[in-house]
Amino acid sequence: MQSPQPFKVCPQCQQPTVIDAAVCQRCGRVYRSTAPIPQVTQTFTADGRKPSTLPLFANWCAKWGAVGWSVLCLAGLLYGMNRAGQHIDQYRGGPGETGASIGIAIGIGMWAFIWLAVAGPCAVVYFLTRPRGS
Numbered sequence: 001m002q003s004p005q006p007f008k009v010c011p012q013c014q015q016p017t018v019i020d021a022a023v024c025q026r027c028g029r030v031y032r033s034t035a036p037i038p039q040v041t042q043t044f045t046a047d048g049r050k051p052s053t054l055p056l057f058a059n060w061c062a063k064w065g066a067v068g069w070s071v072l073c074l075a076g077l078l079y080g081m082n083r084a085g086q087h088i089d090q091y092r093g094g095p096g097e098t099g100a101s102i103g104i105a106i107g108i109g110m111w112a113f114i115w116l117a118v119a120g121p122c123a124v125v126y127f128l129t130r131p132r133g134s
């Protein structure tokens with residue numbers, strides 16, 4: 001079964017003509033367009049979506065965010081331990097030594113928690129958005 005042929009009407013003589021006719025068969029008028037139906041030339045990627053650079057950007061951010069944050073935390077931890085070590089010397093041999101040690105342990109634990117809270121999601125994003133085949 002064939003669908004009815006689309007047609008256009010000549011603006012000069014009102015004669016219906018086939019849609020892809022270039023010249024009116026009755027009055028000889030030259031039509032401006034011979035293909036009024038838009039051709040679908042849109043291209044799609046294999047998965048039907050437009051290629052996006054967002055995953056690559058997120059991957060880059062996650063990678064360098066995790067690396068930068070780790071370096072920052074490590075530097076801060078070393079600095080903090082150095083400072084705490086000086087304090088421990090003050091309390092060494094006294095009743096405050098145990099308390100200072102506990103304080104340092106809690107401080108390092110909090111530091112590790114804060115580090116993990118940022119580096120963890122970064123690592124997850126990094127592995128999720130990692131380009132295939134690399």
Ligand SMILES: [Zn+2]
Nearest residue numbers: 010013024027
């Ligand atoms: Zn005509």
